[in-house]
Amino acid sequence: MANRALVITGRVTSGVVALGAAFVLIAGASVLPLPTLDTSAEGVEITPVSVGQERVCPGPLLRLGDANGQGATTVNAFGAANMVSSSGAATLTPSPLQDVDVVSSQSGQTSALLSSTTATVASDLLSGAQAQTAFESDAFGLAAISCNEGGATSWIVAGATDTGRTSLLLLANPSPVPATVDIYLYGVEGPVEAGGLSQLIIAPHTQRVLPLSGYAPGDAQLAMRIDSTGGLISATLEQSIVRGLEPGGVDLVGPSATPSRTQIIPGVRVATSAARDQRAQVGGSQDVETTLRVMVPGADNATVTVGVTGDTADALGTSLEVTARSGTVTDILLPGLTDGTYTVTAKSNVPIVTAVRASVVSPPDDSSSESDDEEEEDEEETTVSQGGELVSGSGADVTIVDGERIDLAWFASASELEEDTTFAVAGGPAPRLSLVNSGDADTSVTLTAADGTAQEIAVPAGGAVSVDVGVTFYTLSNVASVRGAVSFQGDGALASYPVRQANPLATPLTVYH
Template identity: 35%
Template sequence: MTKRPTWAATSARLVGGTVAAVALVAGTVTAAAVVWPTHDREPVSVLAVPAPSESVAACPGGLLAIGRDAGVAAAVTLVTAPRVVFDTGAGQPEATAEPLVAPAVADSTPDAFTAPPAGATRTDLVAATSATVAAEDLSGFAAASCLPPLLESWIVGGATATGYSGLLLLSNPGSVPADVQITAYGAAGPQSPPAGRLVVAPGTQRVVPLAALARDEKSPVLQVISTGAPVQATLQSSITRTLLAGGVDQVAPVIAPETEQTIPAVVVTAPPGVEGASDPATIVRLLAPSTSSAATVTVRSAGQTVSTSEVPLQAGVPLELDLGGLEVGTYSVHVQSDAAVVAAVWSTTGFGEGDDFAWHAAAPRVEGATLVAVAAGPSPTIAIANDGADAVAVSLTADAGAGAAEEISVPAGSTVRVAVDPERVYRLEASGPVRAAVGYTGDGALASYPLWPADAAASPLLVHP
């Protein structure tokens, strides 16, 4: 039989529970007030230096033409083979050339150079190419630096409007396929064209017409992203005006968007007022890929500010700014923005038969020592820009560091041009960060390519086991 609890028993239990609760609260308050001993333990970490790998530099190859075969309008042919100069640092292992296969272009075998590491340090390797062509459909001078392949790069240059032609060159010097995705930025913002998704086989170069990526665009910008293996991207751009070839160039990639971009050496060879001067002779192209912002564009010459312009940038839409009628001379163009941008400057020797143009890509910051390959061409110079607040001492040594040295002082906010010899490799060492480019000027010839920093050693990694 079930018995009900008496009132006394129930009360006793209630009192006991109340006492226990009070004791628990009191204990908790006391524990919170007491300073308990603590023990901090730093996470275990190891500073590891990755094993050095071989140095790689891929070249764009010679100058190409599209549409010469009336029966196959999309066929691409090699017009002029390049002249190549390459070297490694003094006392470092020598580089070897490994031709790439270009399946779509007969007789075209662009080079890729490799150099083994020197002990525990990567070998500093540079190479550059140049070519001249004088034909009815293609004319001018082009020079380009052979660059290491990247997982992401930006091409600022070219057009697909009437009279313009462009070929995107994608080189994979690696041993595994590269899955490439190209995003084309234009007047309608970023687009993912069907032709922009492709595979570049190992040891090959793919050639993609720019018109297949950005149709009827006056100022396109391309973002090239690769997975599986990095690729080296270069754009060949050319112009034809009323059936007359108006120049050709091989456009170097920009490594990444930055809030500050510098184009060290923009050469103006024709004074304002010459025939065709109603057309812009010097233009800067800008893109803020992801964030709308305002950019300040400053043009300088001999350390003095020539002009300053502020322009609004809509996210994902390229913008072109006419830099005005600049007098004959050499200028540096500086871009500052709250948002990361990519930039390049277009300039031309004129608008008639036999004239040429060049795309001057923004130069990355260089610190310490690096090699500079000067390809064959007319009147080559190295322009060194100092964006800092203090003067920078630069040592330029011929023969990849084994020859005579020239000491140069680059004042704050200035650019210094140094005449150099064609088909020669120099070692540039700066006491502070600089931006530099190799430039060429001549009769109907204009070209430029930026100097990239050397990757002479793998950066240490902080590993947490």
């Protein structure tokens, strides 16, 4: 508005000219330049002062109640997460955060803050990641996530609170000042009206845990926006599934890319597709299917065109078009995907946020020992009647296949990288880096491991490439128009997290005046 006021004042002043002086302007026109109105704004590039980098690792997996099912309203940590971190030339100082709502921790481990002494983008590319495998009666599978920077706004597209589904929202404040947080929950019917989600105070260097069943009970399709003022918030969602008495997977998921008309999800790994399709026909197991979740933040409905392409010729994709209602969360089944690695692209007429849910269904450990006894075959399946609504929205019995091992994973949409970045690969089975080039020209990305070993990865325009990586940290260079994700897949294990821009808060800003 200041610029416009200056322009208006200039017009009025130049228009007030005495008649007697008019000949002076005319006569001088041949020797003096006429005044011009320059409406272009001058931009000044400003680099934020180096104040150190911070990443939050959410820590060990959590459950409501203890291992014996007692104290269902209490939060308890079990097991320990394997954390991997790198700091380039910076001094790395991991320190525990205070888990305010956690009553007990089996291993003594807590959420952790990774920090470095400087924020120089060129030399200090701080990154971290964690992974944990659960073998509990109420939690099974691999949960892996990058250690993320705090932000003022985050979108998480994941979670469910219908029968057997538990979703815990973790809010960590790595800042030295309190954070005031507002949470906006969205479900299948639209915004969730619930008290206790606004003006939450998160103390400095603490992590809080909110069970979402207390705010949006019985909802199979959740997404959320987390806003904070004061301190910045690192938000994580933990989701676990129990079907009857059978654990059906656990995962940790961080923020998706901010609302946009184009969302890209790299490195969606599909495995055990035949067993998955068979299991999806069993009561209470419809959510093992590979599914795109879409949330429409604005006031207008979204027409979403979904494209799924395989990284290799034998991974056949699919395409479809759907309408998603404004303010609601829509799950879109991605049918017919065989084993392989895929890129999922969602294009919309209005901004959307997205993520993909996938599962692996592995046979029992001793799958070769089949009994010829009719009674033993019958005992391999147990049916437990469940109340409430299933993912499909219709009541049905939950059928348990004895010994089958199921894990779920959320694949968050990735933001386009702008500068060199680093990422850590946590300890998990068959880690893989997937890169997508959304630009119009072919590019060659340089991947450099911690030991200095470098390789060039050619990524065609509009295409994707996946390469195997190790449990260490890497630097990515020449990443313009590129998005990335790290994924893991093994026997009864599936997990993923996007590659995020290293130290985005320290990148130069252009200020116009």
